[in-house]
Amino acid sequence: MSKRMLVAGVVVLMVLAGGAVGAGADPVNAKKGEIIELECDNGLGALTVALNGNGEYTPGHVIGSTQVGIPYAFHFESSFTPTGGETQTDVEDLAKPGPKNGRLATCTFHLEEQNDEGLFVLDGIVSISYTKAR
Numbered sequence: 001m002s003k004r005m006l007v008a009g010v011v012v013l014m015v016l017a018g019g020a021v022g023a024g025a026d027p028v029n030a031k032k033g034e035i036i037e038l039e040c041d042n043g044l045g046a047l048t049v050a051l052n053g054n055g056e057y058t059p060g061h062v063i064g065s066t067q068v069g070i071p072y073a074f075h076f077e078s079s080f081t082p083t084g085g086e087t088q089t090d091v092e093d094l095a096k097p098g099p100k101n102g103r104l105a106t107c108t109f110h111l112e113e114q115n116d117e118g119l120f121v122l123d124g125i126v127s128i129s130y131t132k133a134r
Contacts, residue, residue: 033050033051033052034050034051034052035048035049035050035051035063036048036049036051036060036109036111037049037109038107038108038109038126039107039108039109040105040106040107040108040128041105041106041107042103042104042105042106044105044107044130047062047107048062048063048064049061049062049063049069050062050063056094057070057071057072057096058071059071060128062133065133066131066133066134067130067131067132067133068130068131069105069107069128069129069130069131070128070129070130071126071127071128072095072096072097072098072099072127072128072129073093073094073095073096073098073126073127074092074093074094074095074124074125074126074127075091075092075093075124075125075126076090076091076092076093076094076122076123076124077089077090077091077122077123077124078090078091078092078120078121078122078123079119079120079121080118080119080120080121081118081119082117082118083116083117083118085118095127098127098129099129102129103129103130103131103132104127104128104129104130105127105128105130106125106126106127106128107125107126107127107128108123108124108125108126109122109123109124109126110122110123110124
């Protein structure tokens with residue numbers, strides 16, 4: 001698998017992950033569901049988020065809460081070190097117009113995946129708007 005394909009796949013995952021905060025019926029068992037750990041500012045703190053969807057700005061659901069987060073901007077810094085090879089790095093930013101007010105937060109995440117092809121590391125920052133927990 002090429003580095004670009006791997007980065008694209010993980011970027012899509014992270015974009016989905018960007019939808020940082022959640023709902024009452026967490027989609028943790030969905031076929032394409034993913035779970036990601038986020039660390040957010042604005043009083044949100046550490047969140048475990050369930051993601052389910054294929055869009056770049058798919059909302060995320062905070063596990064154990066009714067809170068939902070909708071991402072509007074991402075910053076990714078990734079590296080791929082092929083087995084026996086040199087590290088390749090990439091930086092990518094994605095954004096759409098964000099809300100001008102409301103409940104806003106910035107969250108960070110870190111993912112690592114090791115397989116037969118090498119080590120992939122992704123650090124990201126996601127800007128979200130989020131609903132109030134009920």
